[in-house]
Amino acid sequence: MRWISGILKNTTFRILLGFILISAGSALYVSVYHENLFSYVICKTVLPVQNFFSEIYRSANDIVPQIKTSQEMEKEISDLKSEVRSLREITADYYELKRKNIQYEKYLEFKKKRPEVSFIEASVIGRDPSELFYEFTINKGKEAGVCEGNSVITENGFVGCVYKVEMGVAKVRTILSPDIKLSASDISSGDTGIISGNIKLCDEGLTGLTMIPIQNSIKEGDMVTTTGLSGMYPKNLLVGRIKSVGYDDDNSSSCAVVEPFENIRKVRDILVVVGFEGKGEIAKSVIEKKTEDEVKS
Amino acid sequence: MIKSVYHRDIYKFLRICFYIMQLLVLFSLQQVPDFLPEIYGGRPTLILPLLLTVSLQEGNYFALIWGLVCGLLMDMNPSRFVGIQIFVMGVGGYLLGRLKDRGYKVNLKTFLVLSVFIEPIMILMRFCLNYNLPKMHYIDAIVNRHIIPCILYTVLVSPFVYLFNRSVLFSMAQKGGDEN
Numbered sequence: 225m226r227w228i229s230g231i232l233k234n235t236t237f238r239i240l241l242g243f244i245l246i247s248a249g250s251a252l253y254v255s256v257y258h259e260n261l262f263s264y265v266i267c268k269t270v271l272p273v274q275n276f277f278s279e280i281y282r283s284a285n286d287i288v289p290q291i292k293t294s295q296e297m298e299k300e301i302s303d304l305k306s307e308v309r310s311l312r313e314i315t316a317d318y319y320e321l322k323r324k325n326i327q328y329e330k331y332l333e334f335k336k337k338r339p340e341v342s343f344i345e346a347s348v349i350g351r352d353p354s355e356l357f358y359e360f361t362i363n364k365g366k367e368a369g370v371c372e373g374n375s376v377i378t379e380n381g382f383v384g385c386v387y388k389v390e391m392g393v394a395k396v397r398t399i400l401s402p403d404i405k406l407s408a409s410d411i412s413s414g415d416t417g418i419i420s421g422n423i424k425l426c427d428e429g430l431t432g433l434t435m436i437p438i439q440n441s442i443k444e445g446d447m448v449t450t451t452g453l454s455g456m457y458p459k460n461l462l463v464g465r466i467k468s469v470g471y472d473d474d475n476s477s478s479c480a481v482v483e484p485f486e487n488i489r490k491v492r493d494i495l496v497v498v499g500f501e502g503k504g505e506i507a508k509s510v511i512e513k514k515t516e517d518e519v520k521s
Numbered sequence: 522m523i524k525s526v527y528h529r530d531i532y533k534f535l536r537i538c539f540y541i542m543q544l545l546v547l548f549s550l551q552q553v554p555d556f557l558p559e560i561y562g563g564r565p566t567l568i569l570p571l572l573l574t575v576s577l578q579e580g581n582y583f584a585l586i587w588g589l590v591c592g593l594l595m596d597m598n599p600s601r602f603v604g605i606q607i608f609v610m611g612v613g614g615y616l617l618g619r620l621k622d623r624g625y626k627v628n629l630k631t632f633l634v635l636s637v638f639i640e641p642i643m644i645l646m647r648f649c650l651n652y653n654l655p656k657m658h659y660i661d662a663i664v665n666r667h668i669i670p671c672i673l674y675t676v677l678v679s680p681f682v683y684l685f686n687r688s689v690l691f692s693m694a695q696k697g698g699d700e701n
Binding site: 235236239240243247263266267269270273274276277278281285348349350351352353354356360361402422423424427490492 | 545546548549550551552553554555556557562563564565566581582585586589593594597604607611615644647648651652657658659662663666667671
């Protein structure tokens with residue numbers, strides 16, 4: 225008993241106990257009202273400072289020219305040479321496709337072609353050093369109309385989706401993450417799969433296209449776009465280019481390595497898709513397939 | 522006597538303000554994309570050396586609260602599970618504060634020894650608890666390409682944070698002494 229009363233009189237124990245009670249209270253509040261008070265207070269305190277430093281860094285980056293090492297230059301030259309070589313070999317049809325691709329890559333063109341899609345412009349203001357899959361924080365949140373599940377894109381292609389929204393900020397999970405499951409298809413062959421990353425691919429700035437049927441016509445260099453089947457993402461958004469095709473032992477299916485069109489590890493300005501045609505609707509084909517399966521079973 | 526107590530309180534208040542400002546600045550710098558260049562895929566956690574410095578400077582109660590504040594700030598951002606960082610940093614801060622209270626003499630050498638032992642443990646715990654590492658695929662790649670670079674980078678910048686704090690606090694104390 226003396227031992228217990230000794231512990232109860234200990235100031236440190238009291239502080240810890242107080243903190244645990246406050247934490248439990250806040251957890252209860254969050255679970256009941258779905259509002260995180262701590263998060264709101266922290267965001268309000270840190271956001272101006274984070275914005276300030278982000279802006280300073282951005283301004284400095286614009287003024288100071290990007291310095292590249294000779295190795296980087298050599299790599300860039302060799303990459304460009306191989307690109308030129310491959311371009312020379314392409315057919316007229318492929319050239320037409322490439323031209324269309326360039327058009328797609330430009331945001332304004334994209335916007336003209338997709339008037340049904342509405343965007344919010346945002347900037348990346350935070351990347352935590354402990355994030356393994358390059359998740360980031362953007363400077364738009366609830367008040368701007370950003371919601372969980374919104375797609376995040378750039379003029380070059382799909383980047384990821386919003387997974388957490390707070391006042392003034394939102395957090396984005398990229399397509400390099402294994403936690404993202406995005407239905408995508410190969411433009412040329414029409415074969416579909418699921419975009420999902422892993423740590424090895426992520427370290428090289430690549431992601432994977434998994435669950436592809438074994439009999440497929442996917443080949444290196446094909447472009448991958450979203451299918452929009454789930455109703456969560458707009459369809460026909462560019463994701464990346466097939467880098468290699470292989471076999472996935474775990475799922476007994478084919479898989480492919482996809483090189484995203486956007487450099488996700490360095491992306492700064494993004495667009496959050498807040499509205500598009502078919503949002504929230506599951507494609508009829510999926511429902512029909514599900515019904516068929518149910519009838520069969 | 523009264524004037525001396527007054528100056529001591531002012532000095533303490535200024536010190537806390539300095540810590541809070543520093544916490545906000547370091548946290549922001551740590552989060553700004555591409556501000557601190559990646560070294561082999563790792564970026565430093567600047568708050569950790571600050572936690573060590575302040576905890577060893579101030580003692581257990583303040584260190585405990587400081588650890589909880591740092592942890593809260595860290596938890597808000599990567600935000601997988603709120604509470605992990607608060608716990609890790611709160612306990613870490615408290616233990617470091619205890620060291621100070623037990624008369625552990627802090628200088629650059631002892632600080633470096635502590636950072637070499639404590640920062641890796643805290644970073645490792647952070648990754649482990651955030652990602653449930655034992656169940657992840659390619660754990661070797663995560664350790665080699667993210668955790669080890671992050672640890673080395675953080676330990677590398679730690680002396681700078683310590684020396685900066687030391688010099689500022691020293692000049693503040695000297696000024697307070699002059700006034701006394």
